[in-house]
Amino acid sequence: MDADVIVIGAGIVGAACAHALAQAGRRVCVLDARLGGATGAGMGHLVVMDDNAAELELSRHSVAQWRALAPRLGADCAYSPCGTLWIAANDEEMAEAERKQQRLGALGIESRLLGAAELARAEPALRAGLSGALEVPGDGILYAPNAARWLLAQHAASVHVEHAKVEALEDDGTLRLADGSRRRAPQVVLANGIEATTLCPELPIRPKKGHLLITDRYPGTVHHQLVELGYVTSAHHSDGDSVAFNVQPRPTGQLLVGSSRQFDTTDLAVEAPMLARMLQRTLDYLPGLADLNAVRAWTGLRAASPDGLPLLGKHPWREKLWLAVGHEGLGVTTAPGSAHVLAALMTGATPDFDAAPYAPRGLREVA
Amino acid sequence: MSDQTQLHIDGQLVRVKAGSSVAAALRIAGGMGAARTSVTGQPRAPFCGMGVCQECRVQIDGRRRLACQTVCAEGMRVETTA
Ligand SMILES: Cc1cc2nc3c(=O)[nH]c(=O)nc-3n(C[C@H](O)[C@H](O)[C@H](O)COP(=O)(O)OP(=O)(O)OC[C@H]3O[C@@H](n4cnc5c(N)ncnc54)[C@H](O)[C@@H]3O)c2cc1C
Ligand code: FES
Numbered sequence: 001m002d003a004d005v006i007v008i009g010a011g012i013v014g015a016a017c018a019h020a021l022a023q024a025g026r027r028v029c030v031l032d033a034r035l036g037g038a039t040g041a042g043m044g045h046l047v048v049m050d051d052n053a054a055e056l057e058l059s060r061h062s063v064a065q066w067r068a069l070a071p072r073l074g075a076d077c078a079y080s081p082c083g084t085l086w087i088a089a090n091d092e093e094m095a096e097a098e099r100k101q102q103r104l105g106a107l108g109i110e111s112r113l114l115g116a117a118e119l120a121r122a123e124p125a126l127r128a129g130l131s132g133a134l135e136v137p138g139d140g141i142l143y144a145p146n147a148a149r150w151l152l153a154q155h156a157a158s159v160h161v162e163h164a165k166v167e168a169l170e171d172d173g174t175l176r177l178a179d180g181s182r183r184r185a186p187q188v189v190l191a192n193g194i195e196a197t198t199l200c201p202e203l204p205i206r207p208k209k210g211h212l213l214i215t216d217r218y219p220g221t222v223h224h225q226l227v228e229l230g231y232v233t234s235a236h237h238s239d240g241d242s243v244a245f246n247v248q249p250r251p252t253g254q255l256l257v258g259s260s261r262q263f264d265t266t267d268l269a270v271e272a273p274m275l276a277r278m279l280q281r282t283l284d285y286l287p288g289l290a291d292l293n294a295v296r297a298w299t300g301l302r303a304a305s306p307d308g309l310p311l312l313g314k315h316p317w318r319e320k321l322w323l324a325v326g327h328e329g330l331g332v333t334t335a336p337g338s339a340h341v342l343a344a345l346m347t348g349a350t351p352d353f354d355a356a357p358y359a360p361r362g363l364r365e366v367a
Numbered sequence: 368m369s370d371q372t373q374l375h376i377d378g379q380l381v382r383v384k385a386g387s388s389v390a391a392a393l394r395i396a397g398g399m400g401a402a403r404t405s406v407t408g409q410p411r412a413p414f415c416g417m418g419v420c421q422e423c424r425v426q427i428d429g430r431r432r433l434a435c436q437t438v439c440a441e442g443m444r445v446e447t448t449a
Contacts, residue, residue: 216424216431217406252406293431295421 003029005346006175006185008166008199011039012332013310013324014191015148016339021189022155024347029185030152031177033165037193038331041300043212043248043258044142045225046333047084050103054309054357059330060109061353062337063138069336070140074150078143078251085114085123085224087245087285088131093229097134100229104136111136125221125288134229141225141248144332166192169199173320187346190315191324193331194266194303200318203311204362205326208302209262211275216293219253228285243278245285255292257282259329263304270297304328305362312341312358322346323360374443389434389445390416390423402434402447 005021007014010032018028046066050056070079088094097113104111112135114122119133152161165178169190175183190196197203228245246258260278275297282289305311305326315321324342327334341358344351372385376396383392390413393402401410402423413423416435423434426446434445 216421218431291430293424293433295424 003027003185005187007189007191009192011037011193012144012148012335015151016335017189017191017324017342018159019151019154020339020343022158024343028159030161031164038300039144039148042332043256044144044332046140046142048109057353058334058337062334065336077147077150080251081140083137083224084139085226086134086229088229090131094131096229100134125286127287188320189322189324194301196325202363204306206304207266208304209265209299211260211278211299213257213294213297215255216295217253218292222247222249243281245281268299302328309358310338311360312338313345313360372439372441374439376445377447383439387439389437389439392439393434
């Protein structure tokens with residue numbers, strides 16, 4: 001097939017871009033090296049995040065798209081509309097829950113404050129003495145690797161996926177593959193996650209390692225995706241290691257436990273001290289976890305940009321190259337919104353919301 | 368000290384050599400020594416015998432544990448269907 005666009009990377013972001021471009025009438029070739037990326041390692045929380053206006057816009061647009069797709073998603077995508085409970089441990093965090101409700105409410109996003117007693121009824125496994133929570137019922141969860149495959153399969157006639165590793169981007173926009181062959185297309189999308197800097201060393205992307213652990217099946221233990229409100233402060237430190245309470249009820253009855261953040265390591269080994277810190281934090285909220293059997297622990301690398309927003313748009317100086325990188329810990333959520341923005345820019349359409357905050361920025365000139 | 372241990376597997380009394388693992392006891396209890404059922408309903412049995420594959424998860428005295436990593440104790444109650 002003579003493609004109009006080549007997408008590098010078949011993770012959730014590349015898959016969503018291919019899907020959106022095919023919807024816009026483009027013939028798309030997706031090249032993936034099967035290195036295994038963040039899509040196979042993450043939690044798959046579909047969550048409206050409101051650290052800043054641009055993140056809120058992108059995540060709410062994206063969560064709405066996932067909700068619209070949900071009835072058609074394959075069963076193995078394991079979508080569940082479980083909603084999020086933002087847990088307030090004390091009065092200050094409860095005040096933050098109220099402010100969060102106002103921020104979400106201003107954009108018409110439904111949410112509900114739960115007092116201490118109501119929270120205890122909603123999630124009896126949480127420890128006593130918590131102040132309450134903000135429930136965001138429109139959030140959900142997904143099994144991202146299957147969702148990526150599903151997105152790629154939707155326009156089989158115009159989306160073609162190939163197993164190939166891109167080794168270099170030449171100055172005229174030609175791709176050099178590992179087998180020595182070359183590929184060209186009028187437009188190229190770089191959506192290869194943490195590997196983006198191997199092809200474009202000028203990109204301001206840093207790895208942020210995360211640990212996850214999954215338990216055996218204990219159905220009914222937890223009902224919502226549970227996140228501590230303190231998560232927002234701990235997750236966005238730009239330096240140093242941190243952990244936050246974050247537990248997800250998988251449709252199988254398993255509990256997926258996060259989350260940790262470590263900068264500037266690409267060693268994927270599970271580190272016992274970090275895992276212990278993360279689990280200790282979980283026990284602060286869910287003491288019963290100590291009696292549950294863990295099945296597996298693993299790590300993944302988030303591709304972090306300096307300001308936490310993805311880079312979406314034309315590369316400032318590389319011919320034909322478009323960027324869809326830097327999705328950090330929110331790329332499963334924001335894949336559809338990112339793809340919408342990028343496909344609109346690439347086809348000369350107007351995105352549903354302002355694309356300016358995501359425009360590629362912070363690139364270093366390298367000789 | 369007796370060289371035998373008695374335990375219950377799904378309510379059935381099973382006698383094993385002292386020091387045996389629960390995985391061995393499951394085998395002695397009969398059949399393929401099935402341990403658990405997958406989320407799609409397939410029967411699963413101890414496979415690696417060294418705590419890696421997670422296929423031998425059973426309920427032991429009320430807690431989910433690995434049969435291959437647990438030594439049989441007198442009067443232990445093992446459930447494969449919990
Ligand atoms: C621990 C952890 C928890 C997370 N939790 C969540 C969460 O709850 N919610 C959420 O929204 N997000 C979460 N994320 C973030 C999310 O997983 C990522 O943002 C998202 O998966 C990034 O997708 P991607 O397609 O950009 O990259 P990737 O999934 O990394 O895909 C990149 C693809 O590019 C391919 N590739 C790489 N180099 C080349 C090359 N040279 N040639 C060809 N192909 C190449 C790889 O094989 C890979 O398939 C989490 C991440 C981690 C690590
Ligand atoms: S048989 Fe593999 S973990 Fe027990």
